[in-house]
Amino acid sequence: MCRNIKTLFNFDPPVTPEEVRAASLQFVRKISGFNKPSKANEAAFNCAVDEVTKVATELLDSLVTNAPLRDREVEVAKAKARTALRFRGAPAV
Secondary structure (H helix, E strand, C coil), X not given: CCCCCCCCCCEECCXXXXXXXXXXXXXXXXXXXXXXXXXXXXXXXXHHHHHHHHHHHHHHHHCCXXXXXXXXXXHHHHHHHHHHHXXXXXXXX
């Protein structure tokens, strides 16, 4: 899946509608192969983003967990550490 799509469930502070829409846009871009659709495909593309946003919001609203809320800053720090590990020692270009 696209690395730009972030996990949105069980965070403090909770996910915003803008974050859900951004993830939906990334998903539609990935599966359509379009970063920006042509005029001929624009309506279908935008409709797909709207529908994915709606379904994703419904999913997030219906999920339940007993796990403690995850802290966004802690998760960002973990991701940065993983990235640093992955690219450590990579030859400079």
